[in-house]
Amino acid sequence: MKNSMSSHAVKSSRWADLGPRTASALVLLLVGGGASYLGGVAFALFVSLSVGAVFWEVTRMYRKDNSLAALGYGVAAAALVFLACFMPLIVAVPVLALPLLLGIRVLEQRKTSFLIILAWVLLGGFGLVWLRDAFWVSWTVWLICVVVATDVAGYFAGKYFGGPKFWPAVSPKKTWSGTAGGWVAAAGVGLIFSVFAGLPANLIWISVLVSMASQAGDIAESALKRRMDVKDSSQLIPGHGGVFDRFDGMLGAGALCFLIAVIWG
Incomplete structure (x- = not known):
């Protein structure tokens, strides 16, 4: 009897974050999808605010404080991305x-990794808006669907099948079953x-490659959080943590698609 109750408790805890995670994901999907459909100012504003929030979160991680400098930096980044x-x-x-x-002036040390991460965020964020304007909404909806499908399928496949960890030193919760599930869903x-x-x-x-780029973005952010010894980039989104926690995959996919479009057309 005790073993049965213990097993039930483990299964319940395994899915404990499903409710808030699902609700937050639906809200973000509706807002982000609606902005993508409208395009123009609406989508540029949505992406710019998201990029600014990520700048704020990353700066807080590096500076280890909640100073106004991090907030001001995030606002400035959002404004410049919107103009661009x-x-x-x-x-x-x-x-x-x-x-x-x-x-360069925000930090006194560890500037190289800080700027590399932010350059990726800028490339991915601006790339999403540029792709929407250059290739219209169908391609943007495809990109969003690939990233969402990768995330959702990876979550459920990893929770259900379990198995060997993908990269336990960086992201202990991710499994090979979840990773492969994301590829299948993207295809x-x-x-x-x-x-x-x-x-x-x-x-x-191409969808599988974009899925891999999305997962690479997720892994990169996980590595950053582990290095900075933080669980989430912030607590802005229930069930997901911060904006960076939610959009790391989208930024990875956006950066790859933008580079492919610019280089190969």
């Missing part, structure tokens, strides 16, 4: 470099969009 979204790419690049130049999204949305057939394997 309405400029030609050749002009937007130096504007996007300004937050990194400001970042399914690519298949659906190629059949029903008229997108290219090679979108299936």
Whole structure:
């Protein structure tokens, strides 16, 4: 009897975060999806505010405080990203470099890793807006669906199947079953969009690559949190932690797609 109750308690604790995690994910999906559908100012504002929040969270992790400097830096980054979204790419690049130049003065040490992380955040965030403007909403919805499917399938497959850990030193909760589940779900999204949305057939394997980039973003943020000895980037989103915790995969996917679009067209 005790063993049965203990087993039930373990299963319950395994899914304890499902409720708040699901509710927060639905709200974010509705807001982010709606902004993506509207495009223009709405999507640029949503992404810019998200980038600014991530700048605030990362700065707090590095500085180990809640100073106004971190908040001011986040606001400045959000404003500059928003402005860059309405400029030609050749002009937007130096504007996007300004937050990194400001970042040199924010920290007294460990500046290199700090600026590398923020450069990735800028690239991924701005890339999402640029892709929406350049390739219209169907491609953006596809990208969002790939990242969401990767996250959701990875969560359930990892919880249900368990098994060997993917990289226990960096992210102890992630398993190979969850990782592979994310790839399969992403391929399914690519298949659906190629059949029903008229997108290219090679979108299936591209979706898997984007899924991997999303997972790489998640792993990179996990490594940062472990290095900084924090559980979550902040507590802004119930069930998820901070904005960076929620959008790390989207930023990884956005950065990859932006680079592919710019380099290969």
